Amino acid sequence: MFTDLSGRRLRRMRRLGVGAGVALLACLIVMAVGLLGGPRVPVLPWSSGKAGTFSDPPGAAGKARSSPASPAPAPLPGRDPASSPNPPSPAPSAGPARSSPGSASPSAGSPAPVVTNRAGKAPRGLNRTPQPKRTPQPKHTHAA
Amino acid sequence: MAPRGHWFLVGLVLLVFALGLLVEGYSHGVLGENSSGVAQAQTGGPGAPRAVLHGGPVINATGARPLTYRMQRRTVALTFDDGPDPVWTPRILAILRRYHVPATFFAVGTHAASYPGLIRQELADGAEIGSHTYTHLDLAGGWQEQLQLTLTQNALAGVAGVRTSLLRPPYSSTPDAVTAVQWHAYRQAAADGYLIALASLDTRDWARPGVDKIAAAAMPAANRGAIVMMHDSGGNRSETVRALPQIITRLKARGYRFTTVTGALGLPRADMPASTGQRVAGLALVITQQAADHAVSLLAIMLVAATVLTVTRALLLVAFARAHRRRLTQPERSMPSWRYLPGVSIVVPAYNEQAGIAATVTSLLASEYNGDFEVVVVDDGSTDATAAIVTHLGLPGVRLIRQANGGKPAALNHGIAVARHDILVLVDGDTVFQTDTLARLVNRMQDPAIGAVSGNTKVGNRTGILGRWQHLEYVMGFNLDRRMYDMIRAMPTVPGAVGAFRRRALAAAGWLSGDTLAEDTDLTMAICRTGWEVTYEQTAIAWTEAPASLRQLWRQRYRWCYGTMQSMWKHRRAIIEHGASGRLGRRCLTYLMFFHVLLPLFAPIVDIALIYSLLFLNPLRAAEFWTGFACLQALICAYALRLDRERLTPLWALPLQQVVYRQLLYLVTVQSLITALLGSHQRWQPIHRAGTFTDHDPTGTAPRDPVITGASAAEHASTPRDGPPPERNAANTASVW
Numbered sequence: 001m002f003t004d005l006s007g008r009r010l011r012r013m014r015r016l017g018v019g020a021g022v023a024l025l026a027c028l029i030v031m032a033v034g035l036l037g038g039p040r041v042p043v044l045p046w047s048s049g050k051a052g053t054f055s056d057p058p059g060a061a062g063k064a065r066s067s068p069a070s071p072a073p074a075p076l077p078g079r080d081p082a083s084s085p086n087p088p089s090p091a092p093s094a095g096p097a098r099s100s101p102g103s104a105s106p107s108a109g110s111p112a113p114v115v116t117n118r119a120g121k122a123p124r125g126l127n128r129t130p131q132p133k134r135t136p137q138p139k140h141t142h143a144a
Numbered sequence: 145m146a147p148r149g150h151w152f153l154v155g156l157v158l159l160v161f162a163l164g165l166l167v168e169g170y171s172h173g174v175l176g177e178n179s180s181g182v183a184q185a186q187t188g189g190p191g192a193p194r195a196v197l198h199g200g201p202v203i204n205a206t207g208a209r210p211l212t213y214r215m216q217r218r219t220v221a222l223t224f225d226d227g228p229d230p231v232w233t234p235r236i237l238a239i240l241r242r243y244h245v246p247a248t249f250f251a252v253g254t255h256a257a258s259y260p261g262l263i264r265q266e267l268a269d270g271a272e273i274g275s276h277t278y279t280h281l282d283l284a285g286g287w288q289e290q291l292q293l294t295l296t297q298n299a300l301a302g303v304a305g306v307r308t309s310l311l312r313p314p315y316s317s318t319p320d321a322v323t324a325v326q327w328h329a330y331r332q333a334a335a336d337g338y339l340i341a342l343a344s345l346d347t348r349d350w351a352r353p354g355v356d357k358i359a360a361a362a363m364p365a366a367n368r369g370a371i372v373m374m375h376d377s378g379g380n381r382s383e384t385v386r387a388l389p390q391i392i393t394r395l396k397a398r399g400y401r402f403t404t405v406t407g408a409l410g411l412p413r414a415d416m417p418a419s420t421g422q423r424v425a426g427l428a429l430v431i432t433q434q435a436a437d438h439a440v441s442l443l444a445i446m447l448v449a450a451t452v453l454t455v456t457r458a459l460l461l462v463a464f465a466r467a468h469r470r471r472l473t474q475p476e477r478s479m480p481s482w483r484y485l486p487g488v489s490i491v492v493p494a495y496n497e498q499a500g501i502a503a504t505v506t507s508l509l510a511s512e513y514n515g516d517f518e519v520v521v522v523d524d525g526s527t528d529a530t531a532a533i534v535t536h537l538g539l540p541g542v543r544l545i546r547q548a549n550g551g552k553p554a555a556l557n558h559g560i561a562v563a564r565h566d567i568l569v570l571v572d573g574d575t576v577f578q579t580d581t582l583a584r585l586v587n588r589m590q591d592p593a594i595g596a597v598s599g600n601t602k603v604g605n606r607t608g609i610l611g612r613w614q615h616l617e618y619v620m621g622f623n624l625d626r627r628m629y630d631m632i633r634a635m636p637t638v639p640g641a642v643g644a645f646r647r648r649a650l651a652a653a654g655w656l657s658g659d660t661l662a663e664d665t666d667l668t669m670a671i672c673r674t675g676w677e678v679t680y681e682q683t684a685i686a687w688t689e690a691p692a693s694l695r696q697l698w699r700q701r702y703r704w705c706y707g708t709m710q711s712m713w714k715h716r717r718a719i720i721e722h723g724a725s726g727r728l729g730r731r732c733l734t735y736l737m738f739f740h741v742l743l744p745l746f747a748p749i750v751d752i753a754l755i756y757s758l759l760f761l762n763p764l765r766a767a768e769f770w771t772g773f774a775c776l777q778a779l780i781c782a783y784a785l786r787l788d789r790e791r792l793t794p795l796w797a798l799p800l801q802q803v804v805y806r807q808l809l810y811l812v813t814v815q816s817l818i819t820a821l822l823g824s825h826q827r828w829q830p831i832h833r834a835g836t837f838t839d840h841d842p843t844g845t846a847p848r849d850p851v852i853t854g855a856s857a858a859e860h861a862s863t864p865r866d867g868p869p870p871e872r873n874a875a876n877t878a879s880v881w
Contacts, residue, residue: 013822014149028159
């Protein structure tokens with residue numbers, strides 16, 4: 001019973017076995033890549049963003065949000081929101097935060113997002129990435 | 145030599161399966177926000193910088209000094225943590241769509257990987273995605289932070305091709321609740337470029353405080369802006385779903401604008417296209433996670449199936465055994481006529497049986513049988529002193545027949561051919577009869593419909609754990625399985641150790657055949673198919689010597705298992721045949737198929753499930769399950785021991801069968817099945833036999849059971865029964881194969 005004198009079944013099963021082995025190894029590789037692999041999360045725009053990348057008026061719905069880089073020197077990321085031409089809300093021209101960081105005190109009533117950095121010193125993260133890294137080009141349009 | 149390559153494959157399968165379970169175990173039980181987690185995360189007291197404690201809910205901690213952002217007036221960002229969830233997330237998305245309101249979802253990576261469609265739907269609806277770690281881990285925990293954040297990014301890249309720069313740490317709330325330990329973890333995340341998004345208003349909806357309370361908690365004071373924290377997963381979120389329309393309509397009535405977190409701050413969107421590398425890694429992760437999800441579901445299904453099968457079988461066996469016992473106590477069966485005394489020929493095939501043959505032959509001659517009987521020893525070309533020992537015994541009534549080595553079936557056929565009588569008792573050369581065995585066996589032949597009778601084999605060497613295990617197995621096999629076979633009138637095996645046959649039945653079955661490695665099973669099935677009844681006499685006891693080492697046990701079981709499969713295959717047509725043959729096919733072959741082939745293949749699942757449940761699930765529940773299982777097994781075994789009038793003391797060894805013994809039995813099944821599939825033939829040719837058994841340690845002990853009576857017992861005790869294990873017959877068979 002069960003014997004196959006020609007050995008054809010043996011050869012076929014062996015091929016099948018090798019195939020299964022390769023498939024399983026592939027599975028292992030996929031698992032390894034999924035669990036261990038993948039680049040470390042690149043540094044994100046909060047510390048490396050270029051000027052102008054944040055400057056979308058929230059009201060400008062439907063428009064692509066990336067605007068051309070502004071000539072301003074790489075600004076403090078935290079203050080970017082303040083520097084943006086601020087739209088619908090009552091007090092848009094939030095220039096002060098930009099010109100004198102120290103004045104941007106956390107106040108609940110403040111119209112624009114306010115930076116609590118009293119010292120006004122630029123975070124380190126900014127200075128270490130002077131070159132324009134790939135500007136985030138969100139494909140989504142702002143839904144306001 | 146048997147094939148080996150498949151063990152590598154089996155190992156790989158196990159490795160992949162184990163890794164998958166590890167992944168699933170790691171991400172298992174991701175519940176999301178809960179009171180114990182929150183309480184634990186918020187111990188340690190304050191310690192974050194004042195700027196954070198009194199600042200806005202969004203924190204940029206990249207610099208030396210933290211920057212915090214507050215929301216603009218009359219602006220609200222609805223945020224949902226812990227999702228996506230197949231039940232609640234779609235409902236929340238539907239509400240958001242109905243009111244044209246954007247939201248921010250802080251996704252748990254493992255959920256994102258498990259439900260990729262929901263993440264894509266969230267993005268398509270204009271929602272923003274933030275990270276909530278991979279398994280809702282308390283980031284203050286330490287070393288896993290980097291891994292968790294990367295895995296979450298990969299998961300998002302895999303499901304939707306995005307990465308996110310927004311992080312809401314699990315168990316976080318409003319900024320004034322940030323502890324020193326948490327702050328340390330946030331700083332680390334910020335170093336990777338994450339913007340930490342806490343909440344201004346924590347609805348604590350996970351505690352299910354009621355719809356009104358959730359809605360009230362989401363209302364900012366005055367016209368302040370707010371990030372509202374809610375949850376779309378981690379439990380029943382029906383209250384959240386019902387509160388959401390209220391929150392939206394009330395805030396809209398107050399003139400609030402709805403936006404995403406970054407939208408409220410005028411920042412670019414947090415989710416951005418991921419790099420190709422990240423997408424590839426993410427895809428691999430998503431595949432792994434989903435495969436792991438499926439693997440665990442599969443595991444659960446198989447475990448349930450295996451449990452149901454095992455319990456069903458147990459109940460079935462006990463029911464049949466009870467019925468069998470009741471039948472035996474009926475008056476017409478309890479008083480058999482002892483006047484039926486036909487002539488009997490006992491045929492003993494012997495190949496290199498020098499160790500045990502003397503004991504076998506003397507025990508046979510000591511039989512208290514009042515009829516005429518002879519013993520025919522067929523020396524199958526032994527290379528040892530087997531023949532000399534038999535000759536030297538010089539016992540009357542013993543005939544020695546010598547033949548060139550031809551295999552056990554050929555030896556038996558030879559012996560049967562020269563035997564004088566028509567009732568034939570076939571006995572292995574390593575088996576010892578009790579004085580009453582022969583009489584009890586032959587007595588059942590009174591019924592002219594009966595073609596064969598199976599005796600009850602017991603393990604003589606019960607010392608050591610292996611001997612005890614086999615003893616228990618034999619007792620269960622002979623007192624439960626065999627009684628059932630007797631009841632359903634379909635017996636798959638009359639053991640080679642002890643069985644009586646009618647010559648006409650043997651002739652109808654075509655005598656013994658060398659087609660399979662289990663000639664006894666093959667023969668019994670063949671007899672069953674001819675329509676002769678095969679029955680069981682549980683009082684006809686023969687003592688056999690069980691293999692004393694794992695290696696020998698493996699060989700013996702391999703032969704049995706493979707031989708049984710061969711016999712089943714040989715007689716497979718019985719399934720569709722009519723009459724006695726169909727009865728064997730449909731009742732017995734299906735039973736063997738399920739419980740002797742398929743169930744052992746499922747058995748490894750049970751071990752894997754045990755390890756998994758001990759590591760990742762509630763170990764107490766796992767222990768309960770296993771204790772229940774062990775108790776059921778012990779009860780059944782105790783019943784079998786009682787039926788056989790055996791002591792219950794060896795029962796202690798039963799739970800230990802779960803290690804080593806069970807694994808050996810199922811691995812043997814795997815090995816047999818693979819060998820059958822490969823159809824390898826030459827590999828069965830033994831290369832050199834002599835050396836294999838000479839190094840075998842003589843371990844046999846005479847049966848010391850009190851059941852053995854009088855002179856025969858003394859004889860057994862005084863006879864050295866050290867010798868090779870039973871599978872030498874297998875080797876013998878294989879040599880001519």
